[in-house]
Amino acid sequence: MDKLLLIDDEADVQYSFRRIFEGADIEVTTASGGEEGLKLIPQIKPDLVLMDVRMGGITGLETLRRIRQSDTKIPVILMTAYGTTQTAIEAMKLGAYDYLLKPFDVPKLKELVVNALKASRDMKQVVSYQPLLDSEDYALGIIGRSEPMQNVFKLIGQLAVSDATALITGESGTGKELVARAIYHHSRRSNQTFLAINCAAIPENLLESELFGHERGSFTGATNQRIGKFEQCNGGTIFLDEIGDMSLPTQAKILRVLQNGTFERVGGNQAITVDVRVIAATNKPLEQAVAKREFREDLFYRLNVVRIALPALRERRSDIRLLVDYFLKKIGETHKLGRKAFAPLAVAALENYDWPGNVRELENVVQRSMVVAKSDVILPQDLAPEFCVRSAGKPVERTEAAASTITASEPNSFSTIAEQLFRLARADTTLKVIPAVERELIVAALKETKGNQVQSAKLLGITRATLRKRMEKFKIRQELSIQ
Ligand SMILES: Nc1ncnc2c1ncn2[C@@H]1O[C@H](COP(=O)(O)OP(=O)(O)OP(=O)(O)O)[C@@H](O)[C@H]1O
Numbered sequence: 001m002d003k004l005l006l007i008d009d010e011a012d013v014q015y016s017f018r019r020i021f022e023g024a025d026i027e028v029t030t031a032s033g034g035e036e037g038l039k040l041i042p043q044i045k046p047d048l049v050l051m052d053v054r055m056g057g058i059t060g061l062e063t064l065r066r067i068r069q070s071d072t073k074i075p076v077i078l079m080t081a082y083g084t085t086q087t088a089i090e091a092m093k094l095g096a097y098d099y100l101l102k103p104f105d106v107p108k109l110k111e112l113v114v115n116a117l118k119a120s121r122d123m124k125q126v127v128s129y130q131p132l133l134d135s136e137d138y139a140l141g142i143i144g145r146s147e148p149m150q151n152v153f154k155l156i157g158q159l160a161v162s163d164a165t166a167l168i169t170g171e172s173g174t175g176k177e178l179v180a181r182a183i184y185h186h187s188r189r190s191n192q193t194f195l196a197i198n199c200a201a202i203p204e205n206l207l208e209s210e211l212f213g214h215e216r217g218s219f220t221g222a223t224n225q226r227i228g229k230f231e232q233c234n235g236g237t238i239f240l241d242e243i244g245d246m247s248l249p250t251q252a253k254i255l256r257v258l259q260n261g262t263f264e265r266v267g268g269n270q271a272i273t274v275d276v277r278v279i280a281a282t283n284k285p286l287e288q289a290v291a292k293r294e295f296r297e298d299l300f301y302r303l304n305v306v307r308i309a310l311p312a313l314r315e316r317r318s319d320i321r322l323l324v325d326y327f328l329k330k331i332g333e334t335h336k337l338g339r340k341a342f343a344p345l346a347v348a349a350l351e352n353y354d355w356p357g358n359v360r361e362l363e364n365v366v367q368r369s370m371v372v373a374k375s376d377v378i379l380p381q382d383l384a385p386e387f388c389v390r391s392a393g394k395p396v397e398r399t400e401a402a403a404s405t406i407t408a409s410e411p412n413s414f415s416t417i418a419e420q421l422f423r424l425a426r427a428d429t430t431l432k433v434i435p436a437v438e439r440e441l442i443v444a445a446l447k448e449t450k451g452n453q454v455q456s457a458k459l460l461g462i463t464r465a466t467l468r469k470r471m472e473k474f475k476i477r478q479e480l481s482i483q
C-alpha cells in the first residue's frame with residue numbers, strides 16, 4: 001500500500017484527505033506542522049508528502065528544504081492558497097514535485113497524487129538487469145538470456161556509466177520504460193530525480209509548457225508562472241517517452257537543451273541553464289518520420305548516438321519460459337495467487353505464439369491463466385483460443401493444437417519437457433515426475449488419435465483396459481472432455 005504523509009494544520013483538510021483517499025489503497029498519515037512532519041518521515045517512510053505552504057511553526061518552504069537535506073527523491077506536493085503562488089514557484093525550484101491551488105479540484109488532486117506515486121515508485125524500485133530468478137532481489141528485473149538481450153544488457157551497462165543521451169526503440173510492450181529506469185538506477189544520477197513524461201499523453205499545445213514551464217500571461221489560461229519538468233529535474237534524469245509524437249517547435253527546444261543545456265520558459269526571454277540527462281523512447285520508426293519531415297533530422301542524430309533497439313518477443317522465443325517463470329513468481333506474490341506452474345504443453349503453446357503485444361501481453365496472459373486455472377497446474381485448456389493457432393497462422397482444433405506443440409517441436413523436445421517437469425517438481429515437492437510424464441504421454445496419444453482409445457493404447461504399447469484405468473486415475477477424460 002502506498003503511504004502518503006499530509007502536513008497541514010487545518011483539521012478540515014486532514015479530514016477531507018482521509019475521505020478522498022479512503023479505499024484507494026493509500027494510507028494517509030497526518031501531521032499538523034513541519035516539525036512533526038519531519039519527525040514522522042524517517043519513521044513511516046512515506047512515498048509522497050503533501051504539505052501546506054503556510055503553517056504555524058516552521059514554514060512549508062523551510063520544511064521542504066530540510067526534507068531535501070536528507071532525501072533528494074521523495075516527491076513533495078505543496079498546497080497553496082491564491083496569492084502565495086510565488087512561494088510555490090520557489091518551492092518548485094527547491095525540488096518540489098508540483099503544487100496545488102486551494103480550494104482543491106478533487107479529480108486533479110487525485111491525478112497528481114497517482115502521478116507522483118508512480119514517480120516515487122520509479123525512483124525507489126531499483127530495476128536490475130540480469131537478475132537471478134532465485135535470488136531475493138529479483139523483484140523488478142529485466143529478464144532474458146537470449147543473445148539479443150545480452151546485447152541490450154551490455155548497452156545498459158555502458159550507458160549507466162556514461163552520461164550520454166540514449167534512444168530506446170522497440171515495439172509496444174518490449175520493455176522500453178523498464179530499460180530507461182535500469183539505466184537511471186545504475187547511473188551516477190541515481191540519487192537524483194527521475195521523471196518520466198509520456199509525450200503522447202499530453203496535448204501538443206501543452207507539452208512545451210509542461211517541459212519548459214511558462215511565464216504568466218504567455219498564453220490564454222497561463223494565469224501564473226509555471227516551472228517545467230526540465231527545471232524541476234535539474235541534476236536528474238528525464239525520460240521522454242513516445243518522443244515521436246512531439247511537435248516540431250518542441251523538438252527544436254529539446255535539441256537546444258541537449259546541445260548546450262539552455263532553454264527559455266514559454267513566453268519568457270531569460271535563458272535558463274540546467275543539467276539534465278535525457279533518455280528518449282519511441283515505438284515509431286523515427287527514420288520514416290525524418291523522411292516525412294515530421295521529426296527533425298538533427299535531433300534524430302543527436303538522440304541516436306547510442307540506441308538500444310529492443311527485440312520483439314517472437315525474435316527471442318528462448319526467453320519465453322524464463323519470463324513465464326518470472327511472472328508466475330512475481331504475480332503469485334503480488335496478487336496473493338500462490339505458487340502455480342504451467343503444464344509443459346501449455347508452455348509449449350506459449351512458445352509457439354507470436355506475441356504482438358510482446359512482454360506486456362505475456363504478463364497479462366500469465367496473470368489471467370493464474371486466475372482461471374482450476375488447480376495449481378495451468379493446462380493448455382486454461383489458455384485463450386488464440387494459443388491454438390499454429391505459427392503459420394492456420395487455425396487448428398484446440399486439442400490437436402496442444403498436441404502439435406509436442407510433435408512439431410525440435411528433436412530435443414523430450415528433454416525440454418523433462419526440464420519443465422523438473423522445474424515444476426522443484427517448485428512443488430508433491431509433484432510426482434514419473435506419473436506426470438505418463439499422464440502427458442497418455443494425453444498426447446489421445447490427442448494424436450483424436451481420442452480413439454484403441455489406437456492410443458496401441459501407440460502406447462499397453463492394453464485398452466490399462467489405458468482406461470490410467471485415464472481414470474489421472475482424471476483425463478473429464479479434463480480433456482474426450483468422448
Ligand atoms: N525483459 C523483461 N523482463 C521483465 N519484465 C518485462 C520485460 N520487458 C517488459 N517487461 C514488463 O512488461 C511491461 C511492459 O514494459 P514497458 O512498459 O517497459 O514496455 P514499453 O516498451 O515501454 O511499451 P509501450 O511502447 O507500450 O509503452 C511492464 O510491466 C514491464 O515490467
Ligand SMILES: [Mg+2]
Nearest residue numbers: 173176177241
Ligand atoms: Mg512505454
